[in-house]
Amino acid sequence: MVQNRAQVSIEFIMIIGALLFFISIFFLTVQSNLNEDNTEKERLLVKEVALIVQDEINLALESTDGYKRTFKIPEKIRHLEYEINITSGVVFIRTTNEKHALALPVANVTGDINITDNTIQKINGAIYLN
Numbered sequence: 001m002v003q004n005r006a007q008v009s010i011e012f013i014m015i016i017g018a019l020l021f022f023i024s025i026f027f028l029t030v031q032s033n034l035n036e037d038n039t040e041k042e043r044l045l046v047k048e049v050a051l052i053v054q055d056e057i058n059l060a061l062e063s064t065d066g067y068k069r070t071f072k073i074p075e076k077i078r079h080l081e082y083e084i085n086i087t088s089g090v091v092f093i094r095t096t097n098e099k100h101a102l103a104l105p106v107a108n109v110t111g112d113i114n115i116t117d118n119t120i121q122k123i124n125g126a127i128y129l130n
Helices: 002-062
Strands: 068-072 082-087 090-095 101-105 117-123 126-129
Touching (some): 002 117, 002 126
Antiparallel strands (some): 068 117, 082 090
């Protein structure tokens, strides 16, 4: 009888252990999927900011002389700080944690981009930023 109780106890502990193992695996899988989703959202937001700058420059390029417009880009991308600049016909953006970076071609621009408010204008066929 004592041996029967011991066997039941051991089997119960094994079942509980297996259940805890499978529950842990389930939660780890869910957490991994959430991290992947967050990374993808951050990547898309970085791309969106770069596209805003590219679109504003293209709009100024296609406009007539005297074009002037103010536009904003966010201070942070999903609470991530980032750097953005325009060099040699390329707008380059990267997060300071270096997990995301993107480069897009743009027309030649005089000046550089600011995080937050920016003024773009076209004077004598040249595009000036800030």
